Each structure stands twice: as structure tokens, then as C-alpha cells.
Amino acid sequence: MALSLSFFPIFSVLLLALSHIAGAATVIYDFNITWVRANPDGQSERPTIGINGHWPLPVMTATINDTVVVNVNNQLRNQTTTLHFHGMFQNGTTDMDGAAQVSQCGIEPGSQFTYNFTVKQAGTYWYHSHSSGQYPDGLRAPFIVSDPDHPYKDQFDEELVLSVSDWYHQEMQVLFPKFMSKANPTGGEPVPQAALFNDTQNLTVAVRPGKTYLFHVANVAAFAAQYIWFEGHNVTIIEVDGVYTEKAEAEMIYLSAGQRCSFMVTTKNETSTNYAFVGSMDTKLFDKVPKGFNNNVTGWLVYGNDKALPTPVLVNKFNDLDDFGLVPYDKKPLLPEPDQIITLDVTMGALGDGKPYAFFQNITYVYQKVPTIYTVMTTGEDATNPMVYGEFSNSFVLGHNQIIQIVVNNHDAGKHPFHLHGHNFQTVARSGEEAGDFDSSNSSQINYPAIPMRRDTVVLNRNGYLVFRFAADNPGVWLFHCHIEWHMSQGLIATMVEAPLEIQKSLTIPQNHLDACKAANVPTAGNAAGNTVNVLDLTGANAPPKPLPAGFTARGIVALVFSCISALAGLAVIAWYGSVDMGAASKVAEERRIAEMNQRESRDPVTPVTQATALVELPERSTQTAR
Template identity: 30%
Template sequence: MKLLTSLAAIVSVSEAFVLPAERLSSELSTIEERQTADPECVHGPQTRRCWSGGYSVATDFDLKHPETTVTRSYTLTITNSTCNPDGNGERLCQLINGQYPGPTITADWGDLLSIKIINKLEDNGTAIHFHGVRQLNTCGADGVPGITQCPIAPGAEFTYLFRATQFGTSWYHSHFSNQYGDGVVGAMVFNGPATSNYDVDLGPYSLTDWYYATAFETSMQSMISLQTQGGPPKANNILINGTNKNAAGGGAYNEVAITKGKKYRLRLINMSVDQYMRVSLDGHKMTVMTSDFVPIKPYVTETLLIAIGQRYDVIITANQTAGSYFFRVDPAADCFAANDHFGRAIWTYSDVSPSTPPENPWPVPTTQCLEPSEMAPYWKQAVPSNSFSSDVTRLNVNITTGEFLPDPDTIVVWAIDDQNINVNWSRPTVSFVDEGDTDYTPEMHVMHLQDEGKWNYYLIQQTGSAPPIPHPIHLHGHDFFVLGQGSTAWDGTATLNFATPPRRDTATVPGGGWLAIAFPSNNPGTWLLHCHIAFHIGEGLGMQFIEEAGKIVKPHGYDETCSSWRAYEKGMYYPKHDSGL
């Protein structure tokens, strides 16, 4: 049963709060035609490329974005609860405003957001990360405990303030250990232009694996299994917008009504703990128009592979015989972490009654867990190639031994360059920066980015000591250009794409393979890079970048949040047992 209570998020319009001035990298602002104003361009069903005020889908939001005077205010209260999303039975959950998934945060491109988090959990801290949001000059709103803030203690609250400089679809989730697997997740929609026309926006379609054990139980099972290089626990189900039938036939499918001849926008979000997914709608092809927040040149496909943390906005045209059709969300078997369960929803044309659809799936392609090759950004931008060979930094994903302080035991961990990340909740990286202390501890796993305006190149690869499984790599504070991927060891002979590279904020290192990315330094902050398999970042697979340290500003409420957390931590019931992320 899908848990949906009345929306308790408070949305309001108020005077704009003050943010640091947005800055643009001069090295990126050379393509003036992308910024040509068109005051007659008005957003509508046949003109989705348009927005308002001369902004359109041709506007690269890294270079320019609206700055409205509207503030969207939300209050999100996190509580201990129980939930039963697939009818299998109640289990302990942690919910936002009493519902799963949490309320959808909605704003227009250029709006300001004020999001108050009230922690009413009994024995857990929390912090909320807004996945893929650039947080331009607002690093303190990135929501990463031990890096950008202290956790929000039980009984305390914290308000995140930032501007929606991007448009599109994403999600927010707890970054406090594996907490989001217990329900602390929700969708985000930043309304803006699009590269393809449509009639109806169906809103977010959240896709997630679901475990009958709690997130902290499964994370401990995964860590114990890792000690012998075994696999993590398998999920018990896959949910679509918080519901599905269970193996015994209980529960309920998500249902969608469509009208023949209409074009529907669907916002797909993989919110899983540990599950790559392949999605499709029987008999209907999809026109893909975004990858993560980035608009792309539309292309048509029958199925779509979605890594953990990735989003795709697609257009589906209701152009088939009236009836009911299965929307399928299947484990991606070529991405290792397949379970034995499948997500299903039923889409029905409005002039017939819903019924159990026939089995008519599209053929399943074999991709070796590589990203779709058709993703060409709508904004054509080349990446400088002349300094790649001299400036590229290799990051080796491997398994080694390490500690998760304060626990002194040495255990098997996931790592980058033989170092597992392990944050100190009570002294985040921002505190080091604010105090001018550069004596970073090894377990903080800090690396400095290039100076403002210069390009950063990273080659992330798996080494022989790691099982050959894919890792969805997510970068905070930036999206990046994907110069190339490969499913075998990097040998320097692959041809990289500097001319028209895909661009996104989450991309896969294939099992036993490599991923090459590039991005410019243009956003001061302390930014986490990590595998978005929740078990893996909990087991150490991450590191952090410090960018333009002299321009990093602590957010309002930072010191109070740390004070309340330090007081709570002295007697907290559940000690930290993993990386803290």
C-alpha cells in the first residue's frame, strides 16, 4: 500500500533571501549565440523550448540563469514510523511528513528555496542532500554531514537556502549513513524549458529497490559480507512511486491513466540503495530529452538503463490500441546487483477499464552496463584536450583494509587509491577551511581542485583487487563531461570524446573498467565524489574535493547545528559504524 498522507510541506512566496553573488567562468562564456534573448518565446505545449524573460532551452544554465524574487519555502519533518509500501507487512521506517516517498519539492528555474528540516527522530541525526543541485556559491546547503555541516541532532532543525540555477528533475535524500534506505527520500522538480514538446507533465516517477530489513540492518549485513568479498544483501522488491505488488500477490500496482493521442512527460528517478534498473512501457517507445539535469538532443528508444542517482525525462506518446499496458522496471542483470523481483505499473487508456495487461515486453539489450551512447547535450561545448595527458589524475577504485573511527578495528573496506573516506560528524571539512587549518587527516581523503577557470580531468578505474562490478559515480557541486568509458582496463589507446561529450552528474565506472570525466573549477566548496551504491559509500568508496577554499562561506546556522550535535553525540545511543555518509 502506498503511504501518501496529505502534503504537509508548506509552500509560500516571500521576499528573496540573500545569496552570495553568482559568478561565471570567463573560460566558459564564449558561445554568445546560446545566450541570445527572445522575449517573444513563451512556454507552452507547442513551445516547450521557450521559458520567459528571454531564457530558453538554448540557455546553458552554467553560464546564465534567471534570478526571480520568488522564494519557495518547505518544512520537512523527519520522524520514526512504520510503513508497508508493498503489502508485505509493516516495518520500521523513517519518513518525511509521514509519507513515502517524501513530498515533491517544486520550484521554477531561478527561484530561491528555503527548506527547513526538523529532526524528530528518536536516535538518529540527519542531513539532507539535494542530489545534482549545483549549489552555486552555497556549498553550505549541500547537506553532507562531516563535510559541509554537522548532522542535525534529534530535536534540532536546520534551514537550507539556495537558488535553483538549473531546471529539470532530481531528488533529495538523507546523507547520514544509509538512512535514505529507510524512507528519507523525495523528488524535486525545477520547472523550465525542454527540448521536446508534450501535452501533460505526469511528474516524478520514483524507482527504488526495497528491503524488508531496515537500512542499518542491511548495511551491517553488507559490511560483514565484504570481509570475505561476498556480495551485499538482495532487495525484496522494486517500488514505483512507493508501491508494487509483493511476491505473494499482495500490495498494489501504481496506475496511470492516459488519453489516446496525448504526449506525456515522465520524470524517471532511480532512488535505489543498490539497483541499476532497466525501464520500458510495453508497446510504446520513449523520446529521451534529459540526462540528469542536462537537456539533450531528443532520441527514441524502447528501453532505458538507469544507474542509481541518475534521472531521465522522457516523452511517451499514447499512440497504441486502447487497453492496459505494463510499465516495467526490471533489475539490470548486466549491472551485477540483480534481484529476483520486478517493478510493475499499469498504464491504461482513458476510454477502457483497467485490466491485467498481457506480457509483451521489448527485447532486452546487452550493454555491459555502459551509458546510452545517444546522449548528445543540447548545448554543444567542446572540452579542451591539449592538457589532458599532463593534467589527468587517476583514481583507482579498490578494496583494502582500513578503519571507521572512532572504532579502532581494521576491516575490509572499499577505497579510492587505497584510502577509505571516513568523516568526523563533529568537525566537518568546512570547519577546517573556516579555521585555515590545512592539516587534513588521511581518512578525510581530501584533494584540491585546479584554480578558478581551469579544467580538472579524472580517470576513475577499477583495479585488480576489486570485484569487477559497476559503480555509479556521483559528483557534488558540479556536473561533468563524460569523455569516455570502457569495460576493460585503461591502456591509453581509447579515443576520448572532447568535441561533443555527454554531460551529467552521475555516470558509471563499468565493472573492471574505467570512466574519464572533465569539469572546470567554477564553484567554491567542499564537494564529495562517491559511489552512489549506498553500501559502498558507507564502506568507504568516496573522497572530497576542496575548491577555492578562500571563497567558502559557512551557512547561517552552521555553528548552532554543530553545537547541538556535539552535545547529543556525547551520549548518542547508536555509535557511528561506517563512513558516516
């Protein structure tokens, strides 16, 4: 059985046969991160973040129980960076999770950093920057972990890797200021210019007749979910987000940003025709679809190079599989009643600076002065007090090995793909659209599935709710956030500080962590504000702008913005009038005044009062003449 990977997938999926090595191995990657130039949709070349001078990026691979070492050299010059290995539990290595200012300091330009962790799970993952909304600029690629004991290993012949994504023609450092702006108080997200397969378009995948291919698919997009289907072929899903599932056949699948899956495709026994496969961005996520917008990307299963590449057939309805009904292969039963319930209400709105923000429980996340992992390590017994992590880190302390239930109520009109670091979770309840909040008073009457679907990224429907459970058996600092990069940048993040005293017992902060923080001039001790004397004193902690005055709404902000624009325009006109050269106008007025006085004197001399009145009126007439 061969594992076919796209290491530099510019126009086709490159094949690489790998053999399993007996026992665990150490897999080393040396990543020199630099700017390159790319034009994946053929419409606009732009600066893109590459590795070792190349883009698209290499697909990372390992076998379960391998040790992975990634040596990062940041040569971007103008930006810090990190790497997050999305979906990896990082058991015992929460400091390798790669979330900037949470589990490490950002890697400064010109600095090096080493990630070192053991892979404890197999399946489809990906790696990407977790710093400053950076990965949409290109720092993203799949990460595939092989499994010698794969439950379906005898049912497919080859493995292929396919990423789906969206693409912007401008860099994030250009788009973010426009998005987080007073001129965008309602938070309308930038719409991408293109959809991509393997960070390109018109992808061709050579296949042989009568074979079964296992596709590892990851949505590495900043924003857009995609519907994916293969014309003339059904797909059989066997894994989601690293969790093996019972077989589930589908016409098409839906993957949100951050989600992954594996499915088998069996090719036909003849080679008379090539077949298109399509990714279609979910345009319901967009506030406004631009005129002439193409939300699709097309690839082809190529049975024969001498055959035409057919145009895809138009689809009138998306018949995607509901992932809530997927059954994990291990049939892990529903976890018991929770020891701790966390309720998070999602809202979107503006703060006092007029910019758009996102909130859990009316708190928008702000990165703290001390990365959260270092606060855990340096606050002793107080590490169990969520206060030390700062109000605006939105932190929750989880008890070791307790069952945690998180309820998310969506008070927003958009979908949100929520991702939890360090765990996958049982999705025990999810409403349709417009269902309102979860009724916790009647939760005992809900018919929870006996064997719930598990994954680490799940879609919350608009104005609906989501309920999931997991066991807090992995001490660490784990973010829970929306994986739409725009919403994460708006603060739609919470922090799960899991068993902090256990972290203190088992973790030693590596020296390269401390070196990275020193290079960035970031403190590594104390509470969120850097206070090491009184860790319950949060004076000086980072905070968002103050709330708007009562009564302001997004619509009111829009009206206020345009009123301010109108006022500024009026002031500009006044200033323009004030800049007019009044000397010439005064000379004309004086000449007219003398002429009129001479005329009046020749007819009837004026009294001093009449003359004074005339002197008052003339400047007004002269101003009118100047206009």
C-alpha cells in the same frame, strides 16, 4: 501545459496543475522528519522515515531561479539526519549541500536546521538524507525544477513524475552491521527484497489517447540499477541529470542509483488496450540472486479503467540506450586539455579488523572530526594544503577555474555509479567491461568526442575505466563517491576542495550550522583533527583500522574466519567437558580401584612400584568411564 506530480503516490500518480509565476519566488517547505510504518510491496511492514507523518514523501518542486527554503525538524529520536539536494550545484551555497560531517554537522534528534539556496538549473533531481546510509529507510523523493524556457516545451502536453527504487524489509541499522562484519569479509551486498515505482507496486497512470507525456524519472535506490521500458511505446530522451539533450529514441533505458532522465512518451490514438511498463533490477550487480527472487516491478498506462491490466511480456534481452552517445542540447564542445589530472583506482578489500572496505588509491574514506567546510574556513592560507583535511578524507585541492580531469580505473568486478556534487561533467572516455586501466601515456591519441555527453552520475563498467572533465568554476567542498549506498559506507569517497581561498572570501557560515554542531558536540575550527594551533599536525585525526598483514586476501580472511569458528567450537567442547560433574565419576573410580586391589591381593600381593603404577593408570580409566 500541466505538470503532474506524485506528492503522496500510493496507488496512482496524482495530478497537480501549476502555473509559472512571473519572476523568481520563494518556495518554503516545513519538513517534520519522523518514523512512520509502511509496507510498499505488501510483504513486510516496517519502520520507515516519513515527512509530516506521511510516506511516500512529497515531491519537491520549484522554478528555475526560485529561492528554496527547507525548515527541517528532526524528530527521529534515535538518528541524526541531513538533506542533500542531489544534482543541485549549490552555486555560492556549498554549506547547503547537506553532506553530513562534510558541509555541515548532522541534525541531532530534537534539533532544527534550515536549508536556504537559489535554484540555478532546471530538470530532474531528487533529495535524500546524506547521513549514515539513511536514505534507503525512506528519506528520499524527486525534486523537479520547471523551466519556462524549456527547449521542448511545445512538444509535450503534461509532465509526470516517476521514481524507481529498491526496497529492503529490514532497516539500515540492522543491515549495516551485518554487511560491515568479519562474517562478510568479501563485502557481499544485501540484495533488496523488491523493486518499486513511486515507492509502491502495481502503479497505474491514467493517460489520454493521442497525447505526449514528459516523464521525469529518478532512480532513488540504495543499490540496484534498473532497466525501464513501456510496452507498445518507445521513449524519446531529452534530458539526463538536468542536462537537456538532443532527442534520442530508445526501446528502454538504464538508470543506475542516483541517475535521472526525462523522456517523452506519445500515447496511441485508440483506447482498446492498457499497456504495462516495467522496471527490472540489474541482477548482475548482485553477488547471489536468491531463489524465487522477483527483480521486476510493473505499472500500467491506463487508457481505460474498464480494460484489463495485462501481464508484461517476458524480455529475453535488454536493449538499453548507451548514454555515452547522448549529445547535450547546448552542444558545449570538449573542454581544453586539463590543468590537473586526478587518477583514482577502485579496489575492494578487508582491513585489519577483518571487515570489508572500499578504496580510492588504497585509501578508504573516514569522516573527520571537523567537517571539511569548517576546516576550509578556519585554516587561512593553509586551506590550499590538502594535508589539513586529513589523509583519510581523500582530499584534492582544485585551482579556481582550472580544467580538471578525473580518471577512474575499476579494479573491481562490479559496476559503480559515480556521482560528483556541485557539478555535472563531460564524459570523455568510458571503456567496456574488462578493458583494464586507462592508458594515460596514449591519451593524446584517443578520439575524444567533440561534444561529450554531460551528467553528474555515470556508470563505470567492471574492470574498465572512466575519464571525465569539468571546469572548477564553483568554489565549494564537493564529494565524489559511488552512489551504491553500501559502497559509500565502505569508504568509496573522495573530497574535492575547490578554490578554498575563494570560499573564504565569499562564504559566511550561518548560525544554525554552528548550533547543529554544538548540539552534536562537534568542533567547527581547525584541521581534520581539530587542531587550531598547528594545522599541519594531524595527531588524533580519525583513521580507519590498520591494513591486514602482508599476504592476506579476502579468500584467506574467509579461511581464517572459519578456522577461528572451528577453534572456538573446539574450545566450547573442551569447556563443556570441563563442566561435567566429576564427583560421581571419582566415586565410581574409587570403588573399582578398591575392588581390583582386593582381587589382586587375594591372588598375589603387589609391590609398591606395581601399586603405584596401578594408581597412575586408574584415573585414566576412570576418565574414560566418565566420558
